[in-house]
Amino acid sequence: MKIIEGFKLRNVAGQTVITGEGLKQIDFNKLISLNPTAAYLWQQIEDKEFTVETLVELLTSHYEVDEATARQDAEEILQQWHAVGLIEA
Amino acid sequence: MDTTQTYRVAGHNFSVQMDATSALWNHLGNYAPFETQACDEKEKIFTLRVEDDLQTDFHTFSTLLLRKDPEAEALGLEVYKGAQGDYLFHLSLPHTDGVNARLRVSSDYRTAAVQTEGSEAAQAFAFNRTLMICYLLATAKLDTLLMHASAIVCDGKGYLFMGKSGTGKSTHSSLWIKYIEGSKLMNDDNPVIRIVHGVPILYGSPWSGKTPCYRNVSAPVGGFIRLKQGAENRIRRQNPIESYASLLSSSSGMAWEQSLSDGKDCALQHFIALVPCWLMECRPDEEAARLCADTVRKEEPCND
Numbered sequence: 001m002k003i004i005e006g007f008k009l010r011n012v013a014g015q016t017v018i019t020g021e022g023l024k025q026i027d028f029n030k031l032i033s034l035n036p037t038a039a040y041l042w043q044q045i046e047d048k049e050f051t052v053e054t055l056v057e058l059l060t061s062h063y064e065v066d067e068a069t070a071r072q073d074a075e076e077i078l079q080q081w082h083a084v085g086l087i088e089a
Numbered sequence: 090m091d092t093t094q095t096y097r098v099a100g101h102n103f104s105v106q107m108d109a110t111s112a113l114w115n116h117l118g119n120y121a122p123f124e125t126q127a128c129d130e131k132e133k134i135f136t137l138r139v140e141d142d143l144q145t146d147f148h149t150f151s152t153l154l155l156r157k158d159p160e161a162e163a164l165g166l167e168v169y170k171g172a173q174g175d176y177l178f179h180l181s182l183p184h185t186d187g188v189n190a191r192l193r194v195s196s197d198y199r200t201a202a203v204q205t206e207g208s209e210a211a212q213a214f215a216f217n218r219t220l221m222i223c224y225l226l227a228t229a230k231l232d233t234l235l236m237h238a239s240a241i242v243c244d245g246k247g248y249l250f251m252g253k254s255g256t257g258k259s260t261h262s263s264l265w266i267k268y269i270e271g272s273k274l275m276n277d278d279n280p281v282i283r284i285v286h287g288v289p290i291l292y293g294s295p296w297s298g299k300t301p302c303y304r305n306v307s308a309p310v311g312g313f314i315r316l317k318q319g320a321e322n323r324i325r326r327q328n329p330i331e332s333y334a335s336l337l338s339s340s341s342g343m344a345w346e347q348s349l350s351d352g353k354d355c356a357l358q359h360f361i362a363l364v365p366c367w368l369m370e371c372r373p374d375e376e377a378a379r380l381c382a383d384t385v386r387k388e389e390p391c392n393d
Contacts, residue, residue: 008350010354012329012330012333012358012361013329013330013333013358013361013362014329015329015330017330017333019337019350019354021347021350029338030334031330031333031334031337033330
């Protein structure tokens with residue numbers, strides 16, 4: 001899967017948010033707030049094809065976390081991103 | 090024989106050029122309060138020229154950037170990008186056949202030309218929207234935002250009421266005017282906000298929706314208030330993310346290019362750092378206006 005075109009990571013008052021800015025997202029009238037972990041993942045997979053495995057690997061190599069927890073977190077994040085229309089298969 | 094008229098909106102000068110006998114001149118009453126003396130090209134943000142025979146070779150404008158079909162109330166819009174980095178806009182009014190304005194804008198947004206078609210009223214309407222688009226593009230990087238809000242001025246400070254269509258922005262303004270001494274409508278649909286030497290300023294504009302309120306006045310911004318209909322009157326400060334989201338969704342933008350959206354982001358960040366933003370749930374009554382006025386007028390500007 002990959003991130004849908006037209007989203008941009010921005011820093012608003014010290015917090016990381018996603019805005020829809022490109023032409024493809026001209027009607028995306030939302031602001032998605034990311035916690036530091038989600039922001040880290042986003043930055044690593046921007047402009048790339050990725051799978052759940054990619055996220056699990058990123059999480060386990062960057063944070064003190066076991067694989068099972070990482071997988072659970074990764075799946076949860078992907079589910080959320082999918083629900084708001086940030087990623088596509 | 091062409092005539093040129095220069096206007097000044099929120100401190101930004103722009104010119105309109107067209108034949109002295111053109112009927113469009115008769116439809117620019119909303120711009121009259123904003124007329125200013127002719128000035129040097131360098132002091133203008135753009136010049137819009139009305140042409141009878143606009144050259145828009147489709148081979149050079151081959152990339153379709155955006156298409157929005159006309160809807161019940163909304164204008165149809167197509168945007169093409171040309172080989173030289175310039176843009177071509179097609180505007181269509183609802184319930185009309187074909188295109189009512191073809192607008193060509195240079196890549197630096199400073200030079201624009203338009204040809205209008207259709208009935209005189211349709212041409213006038215399309216021309217007005219054309220000027221809004223030119224203004225929006227030319228000010229995108231200038232810490233300036235064209236807002237969708239009803240704005241009042243009270244005791245020398247400007248307050249903007251924002252919210253989805255039908256929320257009651259105009260109603261809330263009229264409640265302030267009725268019950269809060271010293272308040273006056275500044276603009277009922279599209280006021281302009283701008284940061285001038287570090288101070289956030291609210292300006293009236295030639296665009297005011299259905300209410301003909303085209304006042305060439307300004308005041309420092311005292312607060313942004315997002316309105317939501319509610320059973321009770323309640324108001325609270327928004328956190329920075331909520332404030333950013335609130336202003337983002339109520340400001341016009343043509344953010345199809347990185348530089349345009351960066352410009353907008355920069356302006357939004359400046360405003361939320363300088364001006365308190367509020368969320369008000371309200372009924373359309375006197376108490377709502379009093380609660381709002383008592384709360385937002387007490388607040389000192391942000392210090393963070």
